[in-house]
Amino acid sequence: MNKKQAKNKTLDYFKKAKIKITKSEMERIEITDLGLGRLEEIGLQILTYVNTDRYCAKEMVLFPGQTCPEHRHPEIDGEPGKQETFRCRWGKVFLYVEGNPTPSPNCSPPEGNKDHYTVWNEIVLDPGEQYTISPDTKHWFQSGKDGAVISEFSSTSKDKYDVFTNPNIER
Amino acid sequence: MNKKQAKNKTLDYFKKAKIKITKSEMERIEITDLGLGRLEEIGLQILTYVNTDRYCAKEMVLFPGQTCPEHRHPEIDGEPGKQETFRCRWGKVFLYVEGNPTPSPNCSPPEGNKDHYTVWNEIVLDPGEQYTISPDTKHWFQSGKDGAVISEFSSTSKDKYDVFTNPNIER
Numbered sequence: 001m002n003k004k005q006a007k008n009k010t011l012d013y014f015k016k017a018k019i020k021i022t023k024s025e026m027e028r029i030e031i032t033d034l035g036l037g038r039l040e041e042i043g044l045q046i047l048t049y050v051n052t053d054r055y056c057a058k059e060m061v062l063f064p065g066q067t068c069p070e071h072r073h074p075e076i077d078g079e080p081g082k083q084e085t086f087r088c089r090w091g092k093v094f095l096y097v098e099g100n101p102t103p104s105p106n107c108s109p110p111e112g113n114k115d116h117y118t119v120w121n122e123i124v125l126d127p128g129e130q131y132t133i134s135p136d137t138k139h140w141f142q143s144g145k146d147g148a149v150i151s152e153f154s155s156t157s158k159d160k161y162d163v164f165t166n167p168n169i170e171r
Numbered sequence: 172m173n174k175k176q177a178k179n180k181t182l183d184y185f186k187k188a189k190i191k192i193t194k195s196e197m198e199r200i201e202i203t204d205l206g207l208g209r210l211e212e213i214g215l216q217i218l219t220y221v222n223t224d225r226y227c228a229k230e231m232v233l234f235p236g237q238t239c240p241e242h243r244h245p246e247i248d249g250e251p252g253k254q255e256t257f258r259c260r261w262g263k264v265f266l267y268v269e270g271n272p273t274p275s276p277n278c279s280p281p282e283g284n285k286d287h288y289t290v291w292n293e294i295v296l297d298p299g300e301q302y303t304i305s306p307d308t309k310h311w312f313q314s315g316k317d318g319a320v321i322s323e324f325s326s327t328s329k330d331k332y333d334v335f336t337n338p339n340i341e342r
Binding site (some may be wrong): 019069 | 188189190191193196220221223225226227245298300301324325326
């Protein structure tokens with residue numbers, strides 16, 4: 001799947017979720033495979049609605065079974081790391097954060113990447129459900145079999161400072 | 172229309188907009204007539220998804236032709252007033268902010284309240300369109316004939332500090 005195909009697929013998910021976006025927003029949807037070249041399994045599709053020096057809001061799409069790899073948002077220049085709320089709008093998302101490991105989690109890490117997934121406290125989000133991730137907390141997430149559309153409400157996004165557990169990842 | 176009827180009507184709008192909310196969220200939808208006792212004309216229905224010390228996200232419903240009266244979010248203890256982005260999800264919203272008055276605006280203030288509406292720079296938001304209101308800027312908004320569902324992304328909400336142009340309003 002190339003980037004154009006991925007963008008069209010992302011637009012299909014917005015349609016399924018009945019989320020309207022403008023033409024100029026369609027143009028600037030971000031498709032990222034995080035430099036791993038395995039987009040269908042590992043990656044994320046993002047439309048940033050607004051990102052000011054005070055808050056940020058995005059709509060994110062995960063394709064079926066696609067994983068956004070483990071990362072955290074560290075403190076920057078004395079300011080606490082990004083705090084973020086994930087709200088499932090459509091589909092299903094499995095979110096993993098620091099804390100007591102869930103005994104039989106629903107998801108497995110992408111093949112060959114097991115060592116880069118270290119937090120196993122599972123939160124299941126169905127449409128209308130949300131969870132707020134504390135700053136500087138490791139987390140990763142994977143969608144269910146139908147994919148997912150997730151709204152993210154947060155403090156300012158500074159993606160280039162994200163720290164991924166997998167050292168091969170480039171954001 | 173009493174508060175229970177208004178809540179049920181609000182839920183109808185979330186359904187029309189295909190926005191899923193949880194049962195506990197249904198319970199805590201805020202219906203406010205801003206103390207004026209004319210809810211169908213003047214008021215707002217709000218579901219606050221999250222409001223931390225860093226950001227806030229809400230879903231707002233306006234009934235057909237309902238007006239949220241003119242107000243601003245002032246600086247508090249040296250911190251800039253609330254900055255907020257309105258994103259129309261369903262229906263149509265007419266937003267008025269400070270700036271050059273629009274020659275033939277689409278809306279009129281609620282009857283008998285004309286003096287309390289002083290800003291006339293009109294922004295029309297259809298589904299998928301959004302606008303960011305600067306801190307401490309007077310604004311008011313009214314929905315079109317079908318009502319509207321609007322997402323609000325913002326810095327932290329501190330509603331009790333809102334300054335309304337109409338001195339009879341209690342938030």
